[in-house]
Amino acid sequence: MIQLSKKFLSKWAVVGAVLFMVVQVLTFLYLPTLTAGIINQGIAQHNLSYIIDQGIKMFFLSIVSVIAAGGNIYFAATQSQLMGKKIRSAIYRKVIYFSEQDLSHFGDSSLITRATNDVVQIQNVMVNMLRMMIMSPIMLITAIILAYTMSPKLTLIFVISLIILVIIIYLIMGQAIPLFRSIQGKTDNLNLTFREGLTGVRVIRAFNRDQYEQDRFDGYNRDYMNTGIKVYRLTAMLFPLLTVILNFTNIGIVWFGSQLIANHTFAVGNLVAFMSYATQILISFTMLSFMFVFLPRASASAARINEVLNQKDTITDPEQPVQTKATPDDHNATLEFDDVSYRFEDAERCALTDVSFKVHAGQTLAIIGGTGSGKSTLVNLIPRLIDPEKGVIKLDGTPINEMTQYDLHQLVSITQQKAVLFAGTIRSNMQFGNEKATDEEIWHALDVAQASDFIKREDGLDTKVEQNGENFSGGQKQRLAIARTIVKHAQVYVFDDSFSALDFKTDAKLRSDLRNDPMISNAISVIVAQRVSTIANADEIIVLDDGKVVGQGTHKELLANNPVYQSIVHSQIREGSDSNA
Numbered sequence: 001m002i003q004l005s006k007k008f009l010s011k012w013a014v015v016g017a018v019l020f021m022v023v024q025v026l027t028f029l030y031l032p033t034l035t036a037g038i039i040n041q042g043i044a045q046h047n048l049s050y051i052i053d054q055g056i057k058m059f060f061l062s063i064v065s066v067i068a069a070g071g072n073i074y075f076a077a078t079q080s081q082l083m084g085k086k087i088r089s090a091i092y093r094k095v096i097y098f099s100e101q102d103l104s105h106f107g108d109s110s111l112i113t114r115a116t117n118d119v120v121q122i123q124n125v126m127v128n129m130l131r132m133m134i135m136s137p138i139m140l141i142t143a144i145i146l147a148y149t150m151s152p153k154l155t156l157i158f159v160i161s162l163i164i165l166v167i168i169i170y171l172i173m174g175q176a177i178p179l180f181r182s183i184q185g186k187t188d189n190l191n192l193t194f195r196e197g198l199t200g201v202r203v204i205r206a207f208n209r210d211q212y213e214q215d216r217f218d219g220y221n222r223d224y225m226n227t228g229i230k231v232y233r234l235t236a237m238l239f240p241l242l243t244v245i246l247n248f249t250n251i252g253i254v255w256f257g258s259q260l261i262a263n264h265t266f267a268v269g270n271l272v273a274f275m276s277y278a279t280q281i282l283i284s285f286t287m288l289s290f291m292f293v294f295l296p297r298a299s300a301s302a303a304r305i306n307e308v309l310n311q312k313d314t315i316t317d318p319e320q321p322v323q324t325k326a327t328p329d330d331h332n333a334t335l336e337f338d339d340v341s342y343r344f345e346d347a348e349r350c351a352l353t354d355v356s357f358k359v360h361a362g363q364t365l366a367i368i369g370g371t372g373s374g375k376s377t378l379v380n381l382i383p384r385l386i387d388p389e390k391g392v393i394k395l396d397g398t399p400i401n402e403m404t405q406y407d408l409h410q411l412v413s414i415t416q417q418k419a420v421l422f423a424g425t426i427r428s429n430m431q432f433g434n435e436k437a438t439d440e441e442i443w444h445a446l447d448v449a450q451a452s453d454f455i456k457r458e459d460g461l462d463t464k465v466e467q468n469g470e471n472f473s474g475g476q477k478q479r480l481a482i483a484r485t486i487v488k489h490a491q492v493y494v495f496d497d498s499f500s501a502l503d504f505k506t507d508a509k510l511r512s513d514l515r516n517d518p519m520i521s522n523a524i525s526v527i528v529a530q531r532v533s534t535i536a537n538a539d540e541i542i543v544l545d546d547g548k549v550v551g552q553g554t555h556k557e558l559l560a561n562n563p564v565y566q567s568i569v570h571s572q573i574r575e576g577s578d579s580n581a
């Protein structure tokens, strides 16, 4: 909490809130003293002018108190909301640059819970802290001092009541705090199951797992509810108990106070003021204790948020980056891997071992290999979505980790294996990597990607794209993602298994259009594919097996002397003839 407050809470807000609160408390606490004066010197001595005088004072003090309370609430509410906004932005900024591993380490659902629910916990506590945490101690201490100056003997009653209250709060909090802490973890479980259910809804139905998933969700839901009930049952006991203590305290004050009045050592007005102080002291103390109940939950949330914000950046820009003069339209670059290896965190074996190659502008490099052989890992290294454990990757002779990521991403355009589209229109999606792309350029890219037909049948470039591109089929999404890659001007175009959802004919047409496109054909193309037919024309083919390069050369060379490539080719010919049979 402290770390987040230092970073995201304005110091002036705290100063403002404290100043207003001090004024509010002091004016508020002075009112019982004035009441005592009215009773003792006004009513008892039939002094009307004194009563009017004190009444006017009370009126103005009340107005000052209300204005001060408003000022404090304004600071507390706006600053806690502002703090929440800043934290959410910081989390989003951080997560956008997370590596794949960081993303899977935290999990999507947990990150969403942290950016929403956890931030709300911080906001709620912060607004109360800027009010209660300031008000309660000032109120408590000032009320005790004022009461003590009126009657040290009667103040003893508070001490006894406070001791009883401390014991009760200690017992209740001892049980409530661990429950509060556990609620955030349970929220994660709930969100995770809900999200998994939503994304996998078709699979769940198709496999008749709806009841199973419903029961699983109900389990987490019930667990969350039971914890909530336990917590609120415990904390709800606090108020009735406080009322009982308050009543007994007042009885004690009246009992002993009336004896003092009978002995003429205490005035009636003081007794009334004393009872007001008793109420304020006990309520302030309870409020303060409540803050200590809510604080653990908020600090659990703060710890979860800090975990994200303090996550070490795995992929960083160099302190003194090389200023690359290359522009996306310069098509004379080379892409070079020099002995590159990559290992996923905590993995025993490398996902990629000692990969070396060099491709020039105008050439196509193809990567082929079985499932899990390291193809995506290799291409993800090019735009630095991951960094190699060993070896150097150079673009245009410059190691890519010596440029800024911004510069690198300007030069590389990639279609990921899983096509991702964003809610908006076809035009907004196509302009994602090239804001200045004209309609003509976009239509050209859609033509090359074999995506223009189905777009023309809709509203053209204004066709709506739903969240995650849900209103398009898998193959259509893939073609649109390819078109988006083409719209961006780049020195290196990467297509990670992007043609797999296309039928043979469309695949062949798309590759031929790509070859004939002046921009793509002059740049470097890196194509990951499962089908030999997709890559047979490549200038260089890398055959991967278990992360190692087991073959490198042209289709002809590999077909002549590489057993792994030969077996891939033969298996696909067999598959083709089997399916034709």
Ligand SMILES: Nc1ncnc2c1ncn2[C@@H]1O[C@H](COP(=O)(O)OP(=O)(O)OP(=O)(O)O)[C@@H](O)[C@H]1O
Residues within 6 Å of the ligand: 100, 101, 104, 344, 345, 347, 351, 369, 370, 371, 372, 373, 374, 375, 376, 377, 378, 417, 497
């Ligand atoms: N986030 C990850 N954490 C740990 N290991 C991973 C992760 N992603 C992939 N791997 C492992 O790294 C290896 C290479 O994965 P990669 O995705 O590069 O294979 P691929 O050749 O692209 O497979 P496919 O053709 O199925 O897409 C696999 O053994 C996989 O299990």
